[in-house]
Amino acid sequence: MARRLVVVGGGMVAQRLVEALRARDETGIWEVTVLAEEASKPYDRVALTSYFSARDAEELTLGDPALWDDELVTLRRDAAVVEIDRAARTVTDRLGRVHGYDELVLATGSSAAVPPIPGADLSGVFVYRTLDDVAALRGWVEEKRASAPSANGWQRPVRGAVIGGGLLGLEAAGALKALGAQATVLQATTHLMNAQIDLGGGEALKRILQGMGIAVRCEALTSRIRASRRTGHVGSIDLGEGGRLDADVVVIATGVRPRDELARAAGLPVGERGGIVVDAGCRTTDPRIWAVGEVANVGGNGCVGLVAPGYAMAEVVVDRLLGGEATYPGADTATKLKLQGVDVASFGDPFASTPGSMELVYADPVAGVYKKLVVSDDTRTLLGGVFVGDAAQYASLRPMLGAELPGDPGQLLLPEGSGAAPSLELPDSASVCSCNNVSAGEIRDAVTEHGCTDLAGVKACTRAGTTCGSCLPLVKKITTTELERAGVEVSNALCEHFEVSRAQLFDAVRVADLHTFSEIIARFGTGPGRGCDICKPTVASILASLGNGHILDGEQATLQDTNDHVLANMQKDGTYSVVPRIPGGEITPDQLLVIGQVAKDFGLYTKITGGQRIDMFGARIEQLPLIWQRLVEHGMESGHAYGKSLRTVKSCVGSTWCRYGVQDSVGMAVELELRYRGLRSPHKIKLGVSGCARECAEARSKDVGVIATEKGWNVYVGGNGGFNPRHATLFAEDLDDATLIRTIDRFLMYYVRTADRLQRTAAWVEDHEGGIEAIREVVMEDSLGIGFDLDAAMAAHVGSYADEWRAVLEDPEKLRRFGSFVNAPDTPDPDLAYVSERGQLRPASEAERAGQVRV
Amino acid sequence: MTAICRLADLAVERGAAGLLGETQIALFRLPDDTVRAVQQRDPYSGANVMSRGIVGTRGGVPTVASPMYKQVFDLTTGRCLDAVGYSPRPGLAPDLATWPVEVIDGVVHVRSGPVS
């Protein structure tokens, strides 16, 4: 019969323990019951803050959800354990159910410690530990925003305060900002994150946060939280020395307290500052009871508030349950702040408390960078480090802790890319991912032994980088190096003619101010070649995005793919389709008549496209100018169906007709389509505008989706249909018209500049360092300081737009390329054959061709 | 030899279709002003479109990429250098037929009857 394991607590470490046990207990010795207090399945607490942007608790699910369907695993949620009976070997849950155990694991984690400040129990005061906490915080801020006093169109922002300037407090402050509230961090000591970084680092961090609009007050002791007289909710905070801060919401993040209450009541020893005392095998003094994770106090040395040590303990207990002798290896206390746009990391001995240790400091107050390495007295061994403002080297230096450094350690602090920083080759034993305890050697093995061929494969195989993500740059670097060694091509070269990526080439062309392919390939190409069907259209697109006149001007014409070259889409028989622009899908009856008449006169097949416009198929190359002559005469213009450029801005009918519409979605769609028409980009771009949340325009399936709200527009980015459909993610809310347009301008221009060849916005967002948050900062907060530049580039595009087809019709030189044969320009391709179907023509099939039905 | 057009009628590094009697050919003017002629029919789609492909080089040899499914052909020998995973349409050879071309006094001449 299986033995019964009961796990109390359904947190991160419990999840890992059950997962590891099920992976290793091949014969099914153990039957596991997890008794969890929270209502959700075990989730990724480390990523809790992302709940604000993801807005979907499912996305925080840990591991493979199938684990909870395993027959040997029972998860009871909302079933807090209230008592342990060690003699009877049972635990009782809050519903009075009694669960017998052979072995018991306590994985109860910590709770937020709330200091005894008067008023800490007022409504509007929150802690920041569980999904319920953050959901409640979010609801509160949203409610406060809705009810905030407003006058003359101005609305008072929600004022937030965070008590505690540690890792958690800063994350919470970032979350408040993300919710659109103001945030002030109150730190009792001299500087922020004083447990991890020194005063110099704290000062640099404070400046960065202030630059982001987060206020910081150090040496600010909260003496009381006061209620608002009007609402009875939290209203202000009294600071020592008579200071006061108004606040509609307060988050307390002053530390955590191990949840050892069950163990205490059961008479198990706890540490001086709490935590269930266990030995190196994670066993309590009761040989049948174990403790793991944040609640465990190994060897009486204190609890650690990080997930990696907990995971290591889970592995130890699993090994022991299966008869092994594993012991806890000790904790890696390296930490990295997870606040978008703020790089802070520390590891080892950041305070240089090791006798004889020396500190090397690099500070650039202008750039907001502070970096420090702590080394042994002979400067050979790395003992610790602090990074603020630029933690690029953290991932590669942290694993060197205790190892001998190559060369001058001072060089290691120089900014990356300055050429001076030596690259480090990590020993196989170096720990790369501390959350999941993965070494450099295991990552290399994933490539060499297990055949992983990319980062995603290595992540899945080793779990490296799957928890806090701070090691990802390093995992990627090791993976890439190893793949290169194994002869797997991982180059980002465009093709044999250019060794650089599209984004690099874009910048190079822009900065070097080049305007022809010949100049570009001579300057940045790899050899004497003349380009190919990969790099030529890429360069064509770059030149077009940078505004180099008509795409068929001079040498540019030779770069264009056939579709761009004749400004139409090639069909399977070599004829073309014609798509005039119909902005926002809005079309007058007269325009419909024109299209109908033209299609009729030229015998074209017509169809409504999936993009709310009309396509006419079967135009021969020599007919294209004649067709367009007619269309342009009647005020129509190119729809760029052929270009990697703006396609359509789909819209619903919106408030002008629809009884539910809250904004004029057609008007906005037309405006956006006319603004971005002709914008050449790495891949096609599609937009959608819906007049209300019913979303009839399917805007969230577009690269940029705009959905009307009572107050303005919500904008979503990074959606597409196609092969790999993705919903766009919420990017900004309740924008007015001007802000909406500026936001889309910047988003699109930033994409145009930095995306890879044929990379749509969804993939670009995903690949972008820092993901959507980082892009949001560039676009909404101008974190790179290029906002003006992007605006100017878009203004230049809008100002220089001209209909491509009209320009062709006016230029005999450009018209020449539309002859069918150079020695018989008006003779149709004699091989074309058509049959009639449902009242229109279509290309004949092979079999039908035998009968040769011609037009 | 049949005179098809003037060299000046051809754009550098772009193709143009021509009729050699009843036969459709694709002419390409290279940067050194020499001209190549290959069959206009794309073996992988069956459509008469080769002249509308992108001209380039691969490992130094001049190439054209089919505008339909992007196979790359050696413009001098007609050999398909990269079928990008496709097979030719039934009855069509994987490589392109080529014709010798001579530019005499600025006029492009093609010898009738394909070679290769």
Ligand code: SRM
């Ligand atoms: C005509 C049309 C189908 C129709 O009859 O409705 C169409 C036709 C083509 N689509 Fe499309 N797509 C058309 C709407 C769509 C839509 C629907 C939409 O826009 O709402 C989608 C999914 C939405 C999306 O793009 O996210 C769509 C996803 C694709 C894809 C897949 C893109 C992806 O990211 O996976 C391709 C392939 C590509 O672009 O690489 C593609 C490529 C093509 C090409 C250009 C393929 C080609 O090279 O021949 C087709 C030729 C267009 C032509 O001859 O005019 N078409 N295509 C639609 C033209 C819309 C327009 O007015 O411009």
Ligand SMILES: Cc1cc2nc3c(=O)[nH]c(=O)nc-3n(C[C@H](O)[C@H](O)[C@H](O)COP(=O)(O)OP(=O)(O)OC[C@H]3O[C@@H](n4cnc5c(N)ncnc54)[C@H](O)[C@@H]3O)c2cc1C
């Ligand atoms: C916002 C935030 C950000 C963080 N960021 C990081 C980071 O970047 N890196 C890092 O290493 N760590 C981070 N942490 C800490 C990390 O989340 C914890 O170290 C980790 O979750 C500990 O796992 P655990 O299983 O021991 O405890 P928990 O995940 O807290 O799980 C304990 C569970 O036990 C339940 N429980 C308690 N008592 C009982 C009972 N009597 N009966 C039943 N169930 C009970 C609790 O409800 C809880 O669900 C962060 C924490 C937070 C809140």
Ligand code: SF4
């Ligand atoms: S999205 Fe809204 S406004 Fe637009 S058609 Fe649908 S219900 Fe009407």
Ligand code: FES
């Ligand atoms: S160090 Fe956290 S995921 Fe690797």
